[in-house]
Amino acid sequence: MDVHLVLPGRLDQKTGGYIYDARIVAGLRERGIAVHVHELPGPYPIVDQEAIYEADRVLSRLPDGALAVIDGLALPGVAGSLMIENHRLRLMALVHHPLSLETGLEEAPARTLRQLEQGCLARVHRVVVTSPHTAEALLSDFHVTPDRLGVVEPGTDRPGAPAAGSATDEPNLLCVATVTPRKGHLLLVEALAGLADLPWKLTCIGSTTRDPGAAAAVQDAISRHGLTGRIALMDEIGPAAMPSQYHGADLFVLPSYHEGYGMALAEALAHGLPIVSTRAGAIPTTVPDDAAILVPPGDAEALRDALRSVLTDAGLRARLTRAARSAARRLPTWDDAADRFAAELAVLEPRLRLGATGD
Structure with a gap:
């Protein structure tokens, strides 16, 4: 039995959702499950007629x-098709976080996306989410019933040793996230502008082209506060180069307004890094209290105070580091995630149970 993954754009994109999809695809294939990837063209999540036509064509064939398996980002394109195809196909939605909860959406498009997602999720036979937090949101606000819902958290790559840090008097702060309003880069720059009296540098890794307006606003804030020499706003880098960025960091910071899980945060834990982040979305369930300082989302002053505490208190930083290294041992691996995803697929196709055979 083959599995078909439908998603917008290329699978090799370097955002958390696409990385999750790619790792699950690789893991399923390693387990002998044939996965066919269908990459839809067009803009998402606000779709045009080309995107809708191509989504219809893919499902109908x-x-x-x-x-x-329909990636949640593709739901706007397949919404019409689901009314027809759910009687013919076995459909699973993979929801990383609800599209209608994206930061910066105006009320009308957010309401439209919410209604669309509710309709789509009612027409699929099973829904998989990447965190218990998102599961709770779908149960309470999107009318998904418990019998149709499963959770498969992302995995991590276990490094050989914890991060060594920068080994300098200038702590290296690391932020890994696509530059969009939801990730809070602008807030981070504002917070760090009040810490110019302390030694630090910040490296931001993530796409600066997915939302050019957001990236331009962050770059303007960096210049306006005179932080050009202290904040490096890098673009995406290849997977092979990422471990060295984590290993050379002293502190991981991500002031998101919402996270459906927080894969970069889990990766920071896997490298034993202390964390400063927010209490938004699934972050408090992804990051243990003793490994991080979590502040209210959108609160620049609280974020600044948390950063000052970690930068100036070596004892606090050491306690957070020890807790992060302890938490790293409890994180699921990508092998764990692939096994759990295969088990979710087996709910719709029993022959896909690991070790099962079919005619």
Whole structure:
């Protein structure tokens, strides 16, 4: 039995959701499950007619009874098709976080996306989410019933040793996130502007082209506060280069307004890094209290105070580091995630249970 993954754009994009999808695809294939990836063209999540037409074409050409996993970002494109195809195909939605909760959306498009997502999730046969927090949101606000819902948290790559740090008198802060309003880069710059009296440098890694307006606003704030020499706003880098960035960091910071899980935060824990972040979305369940200082989302003053505390209190930083290294041992691996995803697929197709055989 084959599995079909439908998602907008290329699978090799370097955001958390696409990295999750790619790792799950690789893990399923390693387990002998054939996965066919269908990359939809067009803009998402606000779709045009080309995107809708191509989504319809892809689903209509799948064989009767096919098992199709629809990435949540693709739901706006397949909304119309689901009314027809849910009687012919076995459909699973993979929701990283609800599209209608994206930071910066105006009320009208947010309401439209919410209604669309509710309709789509009502028409699929199973829904998989990446955190218990998102599961609770779908149960309470999106009318998904418990019998149709499963949780498969992302995995991590276990490094050989904890991060060594910068080994300098200028602590290296690391932020890994696509530059969008939801990730809070602008807030981080504002917070750090009040800490110019302390030694530090910040490296931001993540796409600066996905939302050019957000990236331009962050770059303007860096210049306006005279922090050009202290904050490096880098673009995406390849997976092979990421471990060295974590290993050379002294502190991980991510002031998100919402996270459906927080894969970069889990990766920071896997490297034993102390964390400063927010209490937004799933972050408090992803990051243990003793490994981080979590502040209210959108509160620049609280973020500044937390950063000052960690930068100036070596004892606090050491306690957070020890707790992060302890938490790293409890994180799921990508092998764990692939096994759990295969088990979710087996709910719709029993022959996909690991070790099962079919005719």
